[in-house]
Amino acid sequence: MDITIFGSGYVGLVTATCFADAGNDVVCVDVDAQRVETLRRGECPFYEPGLAELVKINHAEGRLRFTTDAAEGVKHGQFQFIAVGTPPGEDGSADLKYVLQVANTIGQHMTEHRVIITKSTVPVGTCDKVRAQLASALAARNAEIEFDVVSNPEFLKEGAAIADFTRPDRIVIGVDSDRAEKLMRALYEPFNHNHDRLISMDVRSSELTKYAANALLATKISFMNELANLSEKVGADIENVRIGIGSDPRIGYHFIYAGCGYGGSCFPKDVKALVHTAQQAGIKPSILSAVEEVNERQKTVLFSRINAHFGGNLKGKTIAVWGLSFKPKTDDIREATSRVLMEALWDAGAIVKAYDPVAMHEIQKVYGDRADLKLCDSAEQAVDGADALTIVTEWKQFRSPNFARIAKLLKQPVIFDGRNLYDPELMQRMGFTYVSIGRQPIT
Numbered sequence: 265m266d267i268t269i270f271g272s273g274y275v276g277l278v279t280a281t282c283f284a285d286a287g288n289d290v291v292c293v294d295v296d297a298q299r300v301e302t303l304r305r306g307e308c309p310f311y312e313p314g315l316a317e318l319v320k321i322n323h324a325e326g327r328l329r330f331t332t333d334a335a336e337g338v339k340h341g342q343f344q345f346i347a348v349g350t351p352p353g354e355d356g357s358a359d360l361k362y363v364l365q366v367a368n369t370i371g372q373h374m375t376e377h378r379v380i381i382t383k384s385t386v387p388v389g390t391c392d393k394v395r396a397q398l399a400s401a402l403a404a405r406n407a408e409i410e411f412d413v414v415s416n417p418e419f420l421k422e423g424a425a426i427a428d429f430t431r432p433d434r435i436v437i438g439v440d441s442d443r444a445e446k447l448m449r450a451l452y453e454p455f456n457h458n459h460d461r462l463i464s465m466d467v468r469s470s471e472l473t474k475y476a477a478n479a480l481l482a483t484k485i486s487f488m489n490e491l492a493n494l495s496e497k498v499g500a501d502i503e504n505v506r507i508g509i510g511s512d513p514r515i516g517y518h519f520i521y522a523g524c525g526y527g528g529s530c531f532p533k534d535v536k537a538l539v540h541t542a543q544q545a546g547i548k549p550s551i552l553s554a555v556e557e558v559n560e561r562q563k564t565v566l567f568s569r570i571n572a573h574f575g576g577n578l579k580g581k582t583i584a585v586w587g588l589s590f591k592p593k594t595d596d597i598r599e600a601t602s603r604v605l606m607e608a609l610w611d612a613g614a615i616v617k618a619y620d621p622v623a624m625h626e627i628q629k630v631y632g633d634r635a636d637l638k639l640c641d642s643a644e645q646a647v648d649g650a651d652a653l654t655i656v657t658e659w660k661q662f663r664s665p666n667f668a669r670i671a672k673l674l675k676q677p678v679i680f681d682g683r684n685l686y687d688p689e690l691m692q693r694m695g696f697t698y699v700s701i702g703r704q705p706i707t
């Protein structure tokens with residue numbers, strides 16, 4: 265099938281590459297000329313496990329092409345995916361500027377039937393706006409061409425995006441015509457072969473499903489973080505509580521880890537956008553507002569503890585930070601807790617020695633070459649000569665480090681662990697001061 269994808273970011277490029285890998289003919293349109301150049305060389309502009317290889321192969325075999333020419337993209341695919349960003353506006357609502365720009369472009373150039381699919385995360389009612397934008401662009405040139413608008417939210421997780429796309433838990437489509445449903449079913453057939461995972465529903469429910477999923481996941485995290493803070497105060501251990509509640513199949517073990525807050529390009533912005541949608545609809549979003557508030561606070565917990573340990577005087581102290589991406593297996597640092605921490609440390613006059621397996625170039629793009637940030641070549645180099653070590657992202661390689669060496673390299677054996685990676689008893693035996701989340705500190 266001929267497919268066009270607008271937006272070659274984490275979602276657009278993964279979608280495009282997986283469709284191409286299933287034999288489809290895919291054209292990607294992006295306004296970022298540099299990104300398009302990189303992709304045309306068969307290179308991947310960001311880190312996602314397995315993606316670079318697939319881009320290279322499918323590009324070389326001619327099934328995956330890249331352009332900045334929107335007209336070429338509209339001409340190419342019967343299926344036109346919109347996978348551009350929907351960043352938060354000032355009031356927290358999702359900014360639909362880029363989505364509607366693409367809809368307008370499609371309306372300006374289409375000459376025959378097109379299925380326009382919103383893959384971006386967009387608030388309830390957006391498909392109606394896309395439809396109106398298309399209709400007005402067509403009317404402006406006196407064209408009468410049929411089209412379908414479909415909602416098809418994406419549930420992939422960065423770090424596991426290829427597997428999530430090719431072996432999805434579910435494929436949600438919001439459609440309002442049989443024709444659109446049949447076409448979407450045919451399109452997704454390669455990823456729906458084993459058993460039917462396609463859930464077809466009305467457009468508005470589909471749009472809301474994506475926000476409901478992300479907001480519930482964010483709620484689980486904030487709930488556990490609130491319980492973690494309580495555990496510390498009442499002498500409990502959140503890790504024991506986690507195991508205790510996870511054993512109930514109605515609760516389950518997934519996604520109930522306490523930590524130093526969630527980040528990324530989705531949870532924070534999607535919770536904010538859902539709060540806004542609820543307010544617009546006259547509903548007080550009590551739970552959602554609390555989820556966000558708890559998370560904002562949780563992102564500051566590591567700094568407060570480091571600051572308290574050093575008696576409120578961090579001037580000239582060097583803090584090693586392990587993990588900069590918002591979660592492991594990605595170089596995405598959007599809304600990452602590491603940034604909140606580092607900025608607070610810098611404000612307090614501390615120096616940061618940081619290490620991340622893949623996200624350092626992204627951090628450098630944001631913070632440049634500041635004197636109080638030293639990007640290190642290895643986890644051990646970050647620790648060397650530092651006053652304390654902080655773990656912000658639970659990359660696998662941080663799980664079982666050489667503690668004896670770390671103790672030697674640090675000025676004092678102090679670890680602030682934002683992800684509860686280590687056994688407090690082991691830390692005690694090794695002579696560390698060890699402060700984690702929702703557990704009693706080892707001093």
Ligand code: NAD
Nearest residue numbers: 271272273274275293294295296348349350362384385418
């Ligand atoms: P991204 O910022 O990585 O990529 C967006 C791309 O769109 C950029 O390359 C940008 O240059 C391009 N773009 C902007 N305007 C354009 C236009 N008019 N025409 C063509 N290209 C244009 O964003 P992302 O992380 O891929 O997210 C895209 C959408 O998918 C968002 O709505 C997001 O909420 C949603 N989503 C993201 C994830 C995720 O894990 N990243 C998961 C599910 C859903």
